[in-house]
Amino acid sequence: xxxxxxxxxxxxxxxxxxxxxxxxxxxxxxxxxxxxxxxxxxxxxxxxxxxxxxxxxxxxxxxxxxxxxxxxxxxxxxxxxxxxxxxxxxxxxxxxxxxxxxxxxxxxxxxxxxxxxxxxxxxxxxxxxxxxxxxxxxxxxxxxxxxxxxxxxxxxxxxxxxxxxxxxxxxxxxxxxxxxxxxxxxxxxxxxxxxxxxxxxxxxxxxxxxxxxxxxxxxxxxxxxxxxxxxxxxxxxxxxxxxxxxxxxxxxxxxxxxxxxxxxxxxxxxxxxxxxxxxxxxxxxxxxxxxxxxxxxxxxxxxxxxxxxxxxx
Amino acid sequence: xxxxxxxxxxxxxxxxxxxxxxxxxxxxxxxxxxxxxxxxxxxxxxxxxxxxxxxxxxxxxxxxxxxxxxxxxxxxxxxxxxxxxxxxxxxxxxxxxxxxxxxxxxxxxxxxxxxxxxxxxxxxxxxxxxxxxxxxxxxxxxxxxxxxxxxxxxxxxxxxxxxxxxxxxxxxxxxxxxxxxxxxxxxxxxxxxxxxxxxxxxxxxxxxxxxxxxxxxxxxxxxxxxxxxxxxxxxxxxxxxxxxxxxxxxxxxxxxxxxxxxxxxxxxxxxxxx
Numbered sequence: 001x002x003x004x005x006x007x008x009x010x011x012x013x014x015x016x017x018x019x020x021x022x023x024x025x026x027x028x029x030x031x032x033x034x035x036x037x038x039x040x041x042x043x044x045x046x047x048x049x050x051x052x053x054x055x056x057x058x059x060x061x062x063x064x065x066x067x068x069x070x071x072x073x074x075x076x077x078x079x080x081x082x083x084x085x086x087x088x089x090x091x092x093x094x095x096x097x098x099x100x101x102x103x104x105x106x107x108x109x110x111x112x113x114x115x116x117x118x119x120x121x122x123x124x125x126x127x128x129x130x131x132x133x134x135x136x137x138x139x140x141x142x143x144x145x146x147x148x149x150x151x152x153x154x155x156x157x158x159x160x161x162x163x164x165x166x167x168x169x170x171x172x173x174x175x176x177x178x179x180x181x182x183x184x185x186x187x188x189x190x191x192x193x194x195x196x197x198x199x200x201x202x203x204x205x206x207x208x209x210x211x212x213x214x215x216x217x218x219x220x221x222x223x224x225x226x227x228x229x230x231x232x233x234x235x236x237x238x239x240x241x242x243x244x245x246x247x248x249x250x251x252x253x254x255x256x257x258x259x260x261x262x263x264x265x266x267x268x269x270x271x272x273x274x275x276x277x278x279x280x281x282x283x284x285x286x287x288x289x290x291x292x293x294x295x296x297x298x299x300x301x302x303x304x305x306x307x308x309x310x311x312x313x
Numbered sequence: 314x315x316x317x318x319x320x321x322x323x324x325x326x327x328x329x330x331x332x333x334x335x336x337x338x339x340x341x342x343x344x345x346x347x348x349x350x351x352x353x354x355x356x357x358x359x360x361x362x363x364x365x366x367x368x369x370x371x372x373x374x375x376x377x378x379x380x381x382x383x384x385x386x387x388x389x390x391x392x393x394x395x396x397x398x399x400x401x402x403x404x405x406x407x408x409x410x411x412x413x414x415x416x417x418x419x420x421x422x423x424x425x426x427x428x429x430x431x432x433x434x435x436x437x438x439x440x441x442x443x444x445x446x447x448x449x450x451x452x453x454x455x456x457x458x459x460x461x462x463x464x465x466x467x468x469x470x471x472x473x474x475x476x477x478x479x480x481x482x483x484x485x486x487x488x489x490x491x492x493x494x495x496x497x498x499x500x501x502x503x504x505x506x507x508x509x510x511x512x513x514x515x516x517x518x519x520x521x522x523x524x525x526x527x528x529x530x531x532x533x534x535x536x537x538x539x540x541x542x543x544x545x546x547x548x549x550x551x552x553x554x555x556x557x558x559x560x561x562x563x564x565x566x567x568x569x570x571x572x573x574x575x576x577x578x579x580x581x582x583x584x585x586x587x
Contacts, residue, residue, distance in 0.1 A: 037416050044409035047401075048427055052467045055442030056434050062441070105340065112336035115327030128572035133344070136529030136568045139543045140561035141347070143550060147558060148350035155346060186347065189340070247435030250531035254547055264437040271441065271536055287438040298433045 060291060063284030075285035084266065088289065090177050091246055091262040098184035099241035105185070106192020107234065110200045113193075118201070130190035137187050138250030145183045145255075150174055177261045183251050188241050195240055199233035199308060236304035243297045247290065263290055348562070355558040368555035384556070387545030390458045394541060395527040397462035399520045402473045405466065407516065410474070411508060414481055415490055428474035431467055436532040439467070447537055461539050468533070469526045473519040476575075480515025518575045525568045 066072045078084060109126075116122050133141070148155045151172055159165040173179050203226055211221045249264040260266035263286060270283035328336070358365040372381065413420045431439070443464055454460050486508065493507045509516070531543035542564060550557035 037412070040412045041409060041417070041420075044405050047405050047463075047466070050446065051443075051463050052427075052430060052434075052439075052470075055439050055446050056430075057442065058445055059434075059438050059442030062445075108336050109340050112328055112333045115333075124573060124576040128569055128576050131572045132525075132565060132569045136525050137565070138529055138531050139547050140529075140565055143546075143554075143558055143561045144347035144351040147354040148347040154350040154353050186344070189344075243432075247437060249435075249437040250535075250543065253531070253535065254550075267437055267441065268536065271444065283441045287441040290438050291434060294433050294435065294438075 056291075059284060059287040061284065062281045063286075063288045065281055065284075075281050076288070078282055079285055079289050084286075087260060087263050087266045091264075094177060094180050094184065094262065095242045095245035098181055098188050098245050099238055101185050102188025102192050102241050103196075103234065103238045106189045106237075107196055109189065109193050110197045113197060114200055126193065130193045132190075134187050134191035134194060134244075138248075139254040141183055141186055142251050142254035145174065145179075145186070149182065175255055175257075177256075179255055180252055180262070183255065184245050184248070187248075187251070188245060191241055191244055192237055195237045196234065199230060199237075202308075203229065232304045233308035236301050236308060239297050239301040239304070243294055243301070246297070247294060348565070351558050351562055355555055355562065357555070369559060372556055372559055381556070383540070384545050384549055384560075387540045388542050388560075390540055391528050391542035393459055394462050394465060394530075395524040397459050398465040398469060398527050399523050401462060401466035402469065402519055402523050403516070406470070406473055407477060407519075410477055410481065411486075411504070414486055425474070425478075428470045431470050436468060436530075437536075439464070440533050440536045443533065444537065458539050458541070461534060461537070461541070462527075464533050464537075465523075465527050465530060468530065469523045472522040472526060476519035476522055477512065477515040480512050480518075484511045486511075514578050518578055521571045521575050525571050528564055528568060 063075045064071060064073070066074065079088070113123065113126065145153075147153055149167055150156065151168065151174075156167050159167060168174075207225050207229075208221055211225055216224070247264070249268075252262055252265055253268065256265060260269040267283050267286045267290075270286060327333075355368055356364045356366070358367070378385075410424065413424050447460070447464075450460050450463065489507050489511065490503055493503045498507070528542055530541065531547070533539075534541040535544045535547075542560075546557050546560055
């Protein structure tokens with residue numbers, strides 16, 4: 001439920017903000033409470049300033065400074081070195097691949113959930129399980145996959161004993177970048193379920209009735225009505241899944257203990273050893289690179305999600 | 314046959330029961346495999362191929378309290394952090410949301426925007442900037458583990474905000490406040506006896522989701538060298554994989570129960586609203 005709600009929130013902000021601007025009246029008139037009221041806002045403002053605004057600015061700004069405090073573009077240019085570009089590449093394709101698989105499988109599950117009661121037991125169960133797996137798994141999901149398809153894993157052993165199939169014939173890949181794929185899919189599918197299910201439920205039964213009345217079939221309903229209506233929200237969810245995988249760290253850190261094959265792991269090396277490629281403050285440059293990609297993706301997400309919300313009124 | 318003649322199914326909206334069971338069944342089985350493997354692993358008796366309860370009983374055996382001391386300490390840390398973070402949500406976020414809702418409706422969009430920023434600025438990026446901030450925090454508050462809750466309060470902003478806002482939207486807050494005020498209630502009474510009882514669901518959901526997020530948090534604790542449940546799990550997994558498996562299962566189950574409760578609270582609320 002949580003991400004779906006947050007998702008709706010992003011859409012709200014994108015969709016509503018412009019229209020709010022001209023309205024100034026009632027709030028201005030309420031200001032007679034004076035300064036005392038504004039004082040009430042200071043704890044939150046200070047808190048967000050110190051623990052969100054300053055860290056974000058610091059994270060991005062340190063990339064522009066050398067260790068001795070002089071301004072430099074060296075770290076930023078470091079992003080474009082082949083080794084670093086390669087980690088951005090790995091991050092990108094792992095996120096893209098798992099987002100696509102997660103979105104498709106998740107969409108099928110959402111379809112299967114159509115027609116179940118919104119407050120029913122099945123729905124609550126699927127919602128809660130999805131939330132846990134999508135949001136709080138991290139390290140623990142890595143353990144589960146080691147137990148399943150690791151070297152001595154239940155599935156690995158079973159496949160060898162029953163079918164003679166060796167999952168790790170060409171070396172154990174679970175602790176490499178390819179190993180991230182099954183684990184990431186495992187939390188992408190649940191995330192798709194919680195973000196896409198509300199959109200599917202926005203389909204109005206009148207549309208299906210109109211389709212039937214006009215002689216349409218199940219096929220025309222899904223291709224000519226539901227498909228186009230759902231497309232923006234499907235792509236929005238896809239972007240959210242991409243952002244989710246791209247920024248996820250815990251699972252990768254638990255599986256891959258050495259090296260920096262994806263961007264979050266490279267930030268880890270940069271923070272722990274202070275130098276990547278012999279450069280100080282590389283973590284800041286990597287953080288900037290990540291933020292740029294996240295902002296672009298989340299911006300696309302909020303635009304698409306705002307488009308979707310038109311159908312849901 | 315009767316079912317096929319009625320409503321959405323015949324019109325092509327919903328899947329047939331067979332399709333539904335097939336899709337949900339296959340996905341449920343595939344998704345159960347890793348968790349069942351983890352469960353099976355926790356009963357393995359070394360490499361002998363047999364099974365034993367020893368790992369489960371050993372964890373709760375007072376005899377073993379010493380080797381597991383740091384582990385239990387880390388679990389304690391996580392619960393302490395969960396408590397302090399819930400405190401931050403209740404003391405910093407909740408009053409601000411009420412104040413904005415009642416007195417500064419124009420700032421609602423700003424507040425919303427601030428509260429969703431942590432989705433776009435992921436923990437792994439935030440931690441880069443938190444490192445220098447924490448070197449100052451340590452000077453002010455000391456190096457105790459609870460200070461990590463300041464960072465966690467930011468991480469849970471999107472979830473906590475949404476949970477409380479959903480409730481706020483469904484309650485005529487301004488009317489309630491004006492009614493209570495005109496009957497002579499002071500602000501403390503308004504908040505304690507009028508607002509909070511009406512916002513119980515949202516506040517409870519925000520608290521539970523906060524606990525779940527904090528118990529699962531790894532990134533910031535690990536990179537700021539603090540000890541919590543998740544960093545301890547990863548550490549112990551190299552020496553005692555069974556204990557790591559058991560605790561992973563228990564904490565996933567715990568988070569699942571918390572979220573089930575949120576779900577029940579939510580649907581109970583929906584029913585009473587409609």
